Amino acid sequence: MNLQMVDLRSQYDKIQSEIDQAILDVVRSTRFIGGPEVTGFAEELGSYLGGTHVTPCANGTDALQIALMALGLAPGDKVIVPAFTYVATAEVIALLGLHPVMVDADPMSYNMTADHFREAIQDGVKAVVPVHLFGQGVDMEPLMEMAREHGIHVIEDTAQAIGAHQISGGKSHAYGTIGHIGCTSFFPSKNLGCYGDGGAIMTSDEDLHAKIKMIANHGQSRRYYHDRIGVNSRLDAIQAAILRIKLKHLDKYNQARRAVADAYDSAFAQMDLLTTPHRSDHSTHVFHQYVMRVADGRRDDMVKHLQEKEIPHNIYYPVPLYKQKAFAEFSDVDFLPVTEALCEEVIALPIHTEMTQEMIDHICNHVQSFS
Ligand SMILES: *Cc1c(COP(=O)(O)O)cnc(C)c1O
Numbered sequence: 001m002n003l004q005m006v007d008l009r010s011q012y013d014k015i016q017s018e019i020d021q022a023i024l025d026v027v028r029s030t031r032f033i034g035g036p037e038v039t040g041f042a043e044e045l046g047s048y049l050g051g052t053h054v055t056p057c058a059n060g061t062d063a064l065q066i067a068l069m070a071l072g073l074a075p076g077d078k079v080i081v082p083a084f085t086y087v088a089t090a091e092v093i094a095l096l097g098l099h100p101v102m103v104d105a106d107p108m109s110y111n112m113t114a115d116h117f118r119e120a121i122q123d124g125v126k127a128v129v130p131v132h133l134f135g136q137g138v139d140m141e142p143l144m145e146m147a148r149e150h151g152i153h154v155i156e157d158t159a160q161a162i163g164a165h166q167i168s169g170g171k172s173h174a175y176g177t178i179g180h181i182g183c184t185s186f187f188p189s190k191n192l193g194c195y196g197d198g199g200a201i202m203t204s205d206e207d208l209h210a211k212i213k214m215i216a217n218h219g220q221s222r223r224y225y226h227d228r229i230g231v232n233s234r235l236d237a238i239q240a241a242i243l244r245i246k247l248k249h250l251d252k253y254n255q256a257r258r259a260v261a262d263a264y265d266s267a268f269a270q271m272d273l274l275t276t277p278h279r280s281d282h283s284t285h286v287f288h289q290y291v292m293r294v295a296d297g298r299r300d301d302m303v304k305h306l307q308e309k310e311i312p313h314n315i316y317y318p319v320p321l322y323k324q325k326a327f328a329e330f331s332d333v334d335f336l337p338v339t340e341a342l343c344e345e346v347i348a349l350p351i352h353t354e355m356t357q358e359m360i361d362h363i364c365n366h367v368q369s370f371s
Contacts, residue, residue: 056235060185104336108278114142132161137283154179160288267364
């Protein structure tokens with residue numbers, strides 16, 4: 001059985017003729033940089049998200065860096081960020097000479113909450129980067145309210161949650177469009193992935209949009225006139241052409257992921273050792289990863305068990321960011337209890353758009369045989 005954490009080959013097989021044609025069209029056009037595919041994709045993603053300006057860029061890490069650069073922060077300014085996330089979120093903060101203030105996670109959703117944010121607000125805090133981890137969103141409503149009250153900028157890291165929505169008062173808002181700026185990644189394994197690197201920055205603020213566009217393009221205001229220090233961060237036209245096709249399938253892809261998660265949830269509901277992923281009331285879940293917790297210090301036994309049964313699995317994430325050598329100089333925190341527990345208890349199972357009932361049953365049977 002072809003079990004993988006993500007199966008991009010089977011997904012490609014189903015859309016092959018369309019993708020191949022789109023790639024060939026770009027090659028024959030020789031518009032490799034910029035051009036109609038890139039602007040077309042930016043517009044289509046903007047309307048898919050409910051209407052926002054989209055600036056495509058080279059990857060999700062660049063998106064975060066450019067977003068921070070656009071806020072005009074001064075060296076040493078503090079930025080609140082979860083300690084339980086992929087390194088990129090905090091890395092760009094440190095890279096720009098800013099100071100990451102790491103906060104704990106909610107044990108159910110694995111996300112930082114508005115409470116964590118409030119407790120971390122202190123002199124010098126200018127921004128916060130909530131991360132919508134594994135495909136489920138932070139409750140942005142109380143967080144935005146508090147940010148407004150304290151004049152703090154909000155950058156959403158939507159790299160794992162594109163297509164997920166905040167639900168409040170019967171209304172739904174796409175994650176990535178609620179904060180002042182949203183950032184996402186099109187790394188191949190993300191819910192909306194291209195065939196290389198890619199990313200995008202979202203904002204509905206006209207001034208920020210203009211700054212972001214300028215920063216992503218060498219700080220250029222018009223050709224060969226540079227108003228500020230920027231970077232070179234572009235989405236290739238070939239990647240944009242691929243993303244235009246895959247965007248049309250994104251809701252269906254996310255639905256396929258949810259169906260796998262539903263099957264796992266019910267298969268493991270009676271297993272006392274396992275806590276399946278919580279579904280928040282305020283957010284839909286697009287299951288970038290299916291991450292459950294294994295109790296009683298048994299996670300590493302589960303890893304061994306799955307290895308023996310040849311079931312793919314992964315640990316997202318094994319080390320809190322404040323314990324990474326790279327962040328040693330930022331010594332505000334050295335222990336966050338929920339983050340520590342998650343690093344020791346989480347395990348991710350295969351979840352992707354091409355899983356068959358047979359694969360799901362096979363994985364469920366082997367997980368259930370763990371004792
Ligand atoms: C993937 C990811 C990023 C970085 O995206 P790249 O395109 O790999 O640079 C940032 N934040 C989170 C939470 C991610 O999962």
